[in-house]
Amino acid sequence: MTADSFHGWLAPYATSPAASRGRLVGEPESPTRSCFQRDRDRIVHSGAFRKLKHKTQVFVYHEGDYYRTRLTHSLEVAQIARSISRALRLNEDLAEAVALAHDLGHTPFGHAGEAALDDCMKPFGGFSHNDQSLRILTRLERRYAAFDGLNLTWETLEGVVKHNGPLLPLPAGAVLPVTIRAFQTVCDLDLDTNPGLEAQVAALADDIAYNNHDIDDGLRAGFFTLEEIAELPLLGPIIGDLRRQWPGLEQPRLVHETIRCMIDRMVSDLLAETGRRIAAADPGGVEEVRRAPRALVAFSAGMDEVQRPLRAFLRQRMYRHYRVNREMSKCKRVVRALFELFMAEPNTLPTSWQVELRDHGGDTDDTMRARLVADYIAGMTDRYALSEHRRLFDVDTKT
Known part of the structure; x- marks a missing residue:
């Protein structure tokens, strides 16, 4: 497909590479790739993307090789986002780039690590x-x-920053996160508007992916059974239909078929509801999408209704399971201990990070030091954080 035919294939409300707002630092265009393809490729080749392989989704890496990591989760989100975008005649490359980048900032140990680091950073923003x-x-x-x-396009950065929708206006008492606030002074990301449709697709592809793979991982971990999830309104009809169609099907195949059908139902519902919203709004271009009074990519009210019991079930039976709580409690203590030590004794940081501290005033400015320490810890994989903790706190471990 040539560039011209590709642009003609896109819906009028899709994000065309030719209409991109560009990059903060100007660069010559590639003769073989669109600007959003280059964004995707830069993300895939980044060090931060590679490290997602050993960052927690729900289970810490040593729990087993089967369970999802941030990397496999991001790949699943990207696949779903591309499929939805193609069906809606949106820009698949932009949706994929946003999907692949949306979790790059996660700490080791998933949301537990993030909560611990946020608690440590409360005095510093x-x-x-x-x-x-x-x-x-x-x-x-x-x-x-x-x-x-990575000098990504405005549209990809917008999609990552507005992953959960507009950031402005702020709730009472809230402030913009420090990096987003600083970046706004050099590049306005229109934080009071919706993101483009491709970013909206990536956000809901994220929901579809984690709902489904958490059911899969939870079953594998023994947190619940097929019989228990068959009581849920979204999963019950699927499991019932499969058992009637394939009586006696062994459980691993039944689980896979259940997940496959659940993804299909969620995607089909999203496509139908999004089609209705787009038809009603009739946006002539991406700027009208941004100014729309609500997101145009969405599940139906019925799908939202049946997802609520599923999310509540996973929250209670998986995310708050005592085994997960115990692991996350240990992981939080690791993050806090590392942060406190590096703040108190920055000379225990690797040499390159000590140079960074001096170059940016972190040796005298506590806020700058805290931000750089947070950068170091957030960039760790699960196993590196655990190894670093052993090196620093176990007297029998070589440094």
Whole structure:
């Protein structure tokens, strides 16, 4: 497909590469790839993306090789986002880039690590993985001669930052995260508007992926049974239909078929509801999508209704399971201990990070020191954080 025919294939409300707002640092265009394809490729080749292989989704890496990691989760989100975008005639490459980048800022140990680091950073502006993703994409990846970060397009950065929708206006008493606030002074991401449809697709592809793979992982871990999830309104009819169609089907195949059908139902519902919303709004272009009074990519009210019991079930039976709580309690203590030690004794940081501290005033400025310590810890994989903790606190472990 040529560039011209590709642009003609896109819906009028899709994000065309030719209409991109560009990059913060100007670069010549590639003769073989669109600007959003280049964004995707830069994300895939980044160090932060590789490290997602050993970052927790729900289970710490040593729990087993079967369970999802941040990397496999991001790949599943990207696949779902591409499929939905193609069906809606949106820009698949942009949706994929946003999907692959949306979790780059996660700490080791998943949301438990993020909560611990945010608690440590409260006196210094707090910590959020979404803000850290922007920090990685615009500062911390240092691979190119002309700029820090990956110098991604405005649209990809917008999609990552507004992963959960508009950031403005702020709730009473809230402030913008530090990196997003600073970036706004050099590049306005229109934080009071919706993101483009491709970013909206990536956000709901995230929901579809984690709902489904958490059921799969939870069953594998023995947190619940097929009989128990068959009581849920979304899963019960699926499991019933499969058992009637395939009586006696062994459980591993039944589980896979259940997940496959659940993804299909959620995607089909999203496509139908999004089609209705787009038809009603009739946006002539992406700017009308941004100014729409509500997101145009959405599940139906009926799908939202049946998802609520599923989320509540997973929250109670998986995310708050005592085995998960015990692991996450240990992981939080690891993050806190590392942060407190590096703040008190920055000379225990690796040499390159000590140089970074001095170059940015972190040797005298506590806020700057805390932010750089948070960068170091957030960039760790699960296993590196555990190894670093052993090296620093176990007197029998070599440093």
